[in-house]
Amino acid sequence: MLGGIVLELRSPSSVDGISIDPEPNWNFDTLVSEINSLEKKLNASSKFPSPFTKTSFRDVPGARRMERNARGFVMRVSEDELESVKDESDDEDHNQSSIVARRFVCDELYLSDSDDELVPEHELYLMHKMVPFEGALYELTNDHQTKVKEEIRIQVSAVESGIMNEIETSRSAIARVEKYRETRKEVERKLDLQYQRKVAEALDGHLTAIQREHELKSQIEERKIRSDAAQEEAKRRGRAIQEEKLRQEKARAEAEMQAKIRAEEAKKEAERKVAEEAAEQKAAEQKAAEEKAAREKAAEISLAGSSGNLNGKTEGTSGKFVRASESALTLEEQRLKRLKELEDMNQTLTTRSNENFSSFERHISRLMRQISGTKDNVTAKATEIVKIFNDPRCPNSISIAAFAKKVVSFCENPSSPYFACSYVILMVTSKFPQAMDVLLAELHKACIYTVPKHIVYSEMAFASKEAYRKAIGFQETEGKIENVDNYLKRTESYMKLYGALVQTEIPNVRNIHGLEEGWAWLARFLNRVPANRVTATALNAFLQMAGFALHRRYKTQFLKILNVAHEHFLAKLRTKQDSSELGPIVMEITSYLDDKKYLQEPEGRSLLSNLLSRDRAPEPDHHESYYQDQYYGSRHYNNWYHQ
Structure with missing residues (x-):
């Protein structure tokens, strides 16, 4: 419970370096000068640099009246101060219920000039009597402190306002910086896109230029290839024309030579007939007739032995010269007959059509020379040959005859790929069976031991050994036997x-x-x-x-x-x-x-899978896909094959 408290100053004591003399006989002027001195000290030691200014001269009104009427003053405490007092009382474990009034009278109480903390009880001393002007001094001091606090609050508010303004300014600046950063990023992004677009356009232009250059090079190469092909074709035609001219000239020269020989022979014969006597002429003619009959007989035997008309059971002298089984000779005769019919048919077609089919023959010959021992090569070459057989521009009989001749001619070389060639033959003849007999007939003509057949030499059957060698397959080149x-x-x-x-x-x-x-x-x-x-x-x-x-x-x-x-x-x-x-x-x-x-x-x-492989491919799977859609062509067999 708050009440009037009389404080007794210690002796000696000082406030901010000012000694207080506890004389009870101070006058008012001395008090005023002492207060002014105290204010200077307070201004000098204050935490705030702003000087303490007085709004009015410190003149206590009614001082004399207060002096005459020495009684206690009435202190009014505001609600804010009351709440402050309540908070301080709570911190110091005072009972809040002790504050029961807002107005109290201090008759003989001396209060300290410090309102931040309460004076402990053991320092409070009751005074016997309060001086009249101390109340006014306390009120002025309190008023001064209130004004100082108000100024402090104003300055704090100003500082807080300044800080808030600075904060707002900083936030605004940060926002502007962020906005500038976003704007800068957007500008950089646009510049990056523009740069990338330019790079892409430049790259596209470069690639387009390269493509145009490649196309130009390709066109140049194609023109060069076409030009080379045209030149080669022109050279080929020139060679063909030259060969034809040479052949015609050779044939003309041979005809002229034969004519001259016949003329000379006729002239010699006439001279001989005129010069010889009738008896000698008759004997010579008889002898010539006998020799001619012997030669015709030998030629007949030789021709029969080479064409397969003789067999082991042939009666007469011919059976002694040919060694072969009857069935083999029969098959040989049939195949040679079909080949002869095919050649006659081709001769008729060539004569009637007046067309040159040599290009197809050369194509087949080129394909045969390109055969190698690989699966892909064999399949490709067989497919190309089958296409030639099915070509409507070339009769089937002509392409088959050309194929048989080129196969036999190609395999005369000891280094030929015989197995690969046999694969091609089998793939072609599986679609055109008539080609097999034609091929075998060409083989029989080239080598009698493929029949098999053997012709025994006899002076009775052959006029000379050269005739015998021709009968068994020796080739003649420029009049010389190999x-x-x-x-x-x-x-x-x-x-x-x-x-x-x-x-x-x-x-x-x-x-x-x-x-x-x-x-x-x-x-x-x-x-x-x-x-x-x-x-x-x-x-x-x-x-x-x-x-x-x-x-x-x-x-x-x-x-x-x-x-x-x-x-x-x-x-x-x-x-x-x-x-x-x-x-x-x-x-x-x-x-x-x-x-x-x-x-x-x-x-x-066994054919190889490819050109680089060293392992042989398994035989059972060979060319299975090639024959999955096997057919024998849209053409029917020629009549000569079925006869």
Whole structure:
């Protein structure tokens, strides 16, 4: 409970360095001067630099009246101060209920000039009597402190307002900075897009220029290729024209020469007839007639032996000169007859149409020369040849005849890919079966041992050895017969092609002249053909190409027929081994039989998957896709094939 408290000053005591003399006889002027001194001290030691200014002269009104009427003053406390007092009383554990009035009277109470903290109870001292002017001094001091607090509040508010303004200014500046940053980012983004657009346009222009340059180069290359092709075609035509002129000139020269020879012969004959006597002329004519009859007979025998009209059962002297089975000669005769009919048909077509089909023949020849031992190559070449067969611009019979001739001619080279060529033959003949007989007929004409057939030399049947050699297949070049070594090499090449052809097997494709024909050829050969250097070469070449497949198919039966070849054919060869020329071929056949080389797959039999592969491709899957949509063409077989 608050009440009047009389405070007794300690002696000596000082306030802000001013000693207070506790004399009770102070006058008013002394008090005023003391207050002014106190104010200066307060202004000097204040935390706020602003000086304390008085609004009015410190003159206490009614001082004399207060002096005359010395009584206690009335203190009025505002609600704010009351709340402050309540808060301080709560902090100091005073009871709030002790504050019961807003107005109280302090008659003999002396209060300290410090309102921040209460004076402890042990420092409070009651005064016996309050001086009259102390109340006015306290009121003035309190008024001064209130004004100072108000100024402090105003300054704090101003500072707070300034701080808030600074904060708002900072926020506004930050907002402007953020806005400027966003604007800058947008500008940079637009500039980046513009730069990227320019880069893209430049790149597009560069690529367009490169593309135009490439197109220009391609056009130049195409023009160059077309120009080269045109020049090559012009050269080819020029060569063809030149060759035709040379041929015509040669034919004209030969005709003139023959005419001259005939004229000279006629002249000589006339002179001889005039010069000789009648008796001598008659004897000469009789002798000439006999010689002519003998020559015609020999020529007839030779022609019959070479064309297959003779067989083992032919009566007369002709049966002694041809060694072959009847069935083989019959097949040869039929095939040669079909080939002759085909050639006659082609001659008629060429004459009637007045067209030159040599370009198709050259195309087939070029395709045959490009054959190699790979799957893709074989399939491509067979497809191209089939397209030529189906070309309506070229008759089917002409393309088939050209194909058969080019195959036989291509395989004359010992280094030819026989197995790859046999694959092409089988793929083509599977769609055009008539081509197989034509091809076999060309082989029979080129090599009689593909029949198999052998012609024995006889002076009665042949006018000379040259005629005999022509009958068994020797070629003549510029009036000269080839030597025996070249003939043996060609015979070996033809037999290798024939052996590769009979053993070729492709899934879902029937080989018209397959292993059965190869087995029949081997049996006919050992039964009818004599043993000599040429026949041994033919047998060795056939076994090297077809022996592996024949053994895989016939097994023990094939071993039996090889035993026959070893005991009879080789035995007869050894009896003729007085000549050193038989030694190499006898050793080759003996090595083949003794070393059982028929158990080893011959090189090149299985086609390679591609040009870079070193592993052989498995045979069962070969060209299966090529024959999935197999057909025999839209054309019917020619009438000459069915006759």
